Amino acid sequence: MSNSNNNLSVSNFSTNETVLNEQNKNHFAIEIEDLKKTFDGKEFVVNGMNLKIPKGSLTVIIGYSGTGKSVLIKHILGLYKPTSGNLRILNEDVLKMTPDQMTKFRCRFGVLFQGSALFDDMNVLENVCFPLIEHRRHLSLEQVNEIAIQKLRMVGLDPKHFNKLPNQISGGMQKRTGLARALALDPEIMFYDEPTTGLDPILTEMVDNLILNTHQQRKGMTSVVISHDLGAAFRIGDHIAMLDSGKCVLFGTPEEFMKSDIDLVKRFINKGMKHS
Numbered sequence: 001m002s003n004s005n006n007n008l009s010v011s012n013f014s015t016n017e018t019v020l021n022e023q024n025k026n027h028f029a030i031e032i033e034d035l036k037k038t039f040d041g042k043e044f045v046v047n048g049m050n051l052k053i054p055k056g057s058l059t060v061i062i063g064y065s066g067t068g069k070s071v072l073i074k075h076i077l078g079l080y081k082p083t084s085g086n087l088r089i090l091n092e093d094v095l096k097m098t099p100d101q102m103t104k105f106r107c108r109f110g111v112l113f114q115g116s117a118l119f120d121d122m123n124v125l126e127n128v129c130f131p132l133i134e135h136r137r138h139l140s141l142e143q144v145n146e147i148a149i150q151k152l153r154m155v156g157l158d159p160k161h162f163n164k165l166p167n168q169i170s171g172g173m174q175k176r177t178g179l180a181r182a183l184a185l186d187p188e189i190m191f192y193d194e195p196t197t198g199l200d201p202i203l204t205e206m207v208d209n210l211i212l213n214t215h216q217q218r219k220g221m222t223s224v225v226i227s228h229d230l231g232a233a234f235r236i237g238d239h240i241a242m243l244d245s246g247k248c249v250l251f252g253t254p255e256e257f258m259k260s261d262i263d264l265v266k267r268f269i270n271k272g273m274k275h276s
Contacts, residue, residue: 028088029055029189029222030076035085037071037246045071046082047246053239058215058223060233063243064268069226072243073193076224077109078102090188107135110187114194116178118166124173125162128152128181135185151180154217155210172203179210183218190214192225196232204232212236230269242268 030053037046046068053059063069074080075087078094087095090108097105118127128148132139139147152162155176161169166177175195182190192211196204212235215223227233233240234254241251242265250257250265257265 027054028052029090031088033086035075035087036083037075037080038083044246049247051241051248051251053222053224055222056220057238058236059239059241060225060227060237061241061243062227062230062233067243068246069243073191073226077111078106107185108188110182110185110190112178112182112192112195114197116174118174118177120166123163123165124152124157124169124177127177128184131181131184148184151183154183155180155214171199172206175207176210179214187221189222189224194226196227196229208232208236
């Protein structure tokens, strides 16, 4: 959990009308209520989404291509504004934030992108130092390096690779570096955007284990994985949310998914298990 002195205080953005009861405040990291999004005024990509993600959980969001997974995550990250609906993150009404306020609020998130998105002209250590230099300007360079090295060790990267450029390390090492950078600011919520797409089975298992180990090491952090990999969802997820046609059709534990009578869920599970 981030040091409170380093986090933006946004309590003034909350309004009495949208603050839920104290019990819900303590239980949910992300609360989505009747969220809708249309880009052309006709077709809704997100169409009445309702979803509550518990704090401290590892939740995997699954669904076929085009079901709204990517659009949903962009709303949560503040990259899109919904056509209608409510969205609260860490008990803050993010839809009422200005762009500058949202930029500062994002420091409470970490994101591991599908392709790691490392800076090509920075070595491994410099990549991890970057968010610290940008957002923790009170730290000395020595302190920045110390934190970056700690994060790289946490994700299991050998120090002999710290001074290498991204194109000089393997795909697995790039994932580890990207994760270390995403963890640099000690995020309260960690997002993984299709982290294993296009990877071979061995590397896929490594990334899945890395996500699970990272979540277990950082007590209290909420992890959200966007994935099409049902097998991984069942292996690492505390909860699974399945999207279809811009809605959440089922949210529950892996056991609840296996027992579901929803035809779409059963078909997805049967197809997914054959390819796992």
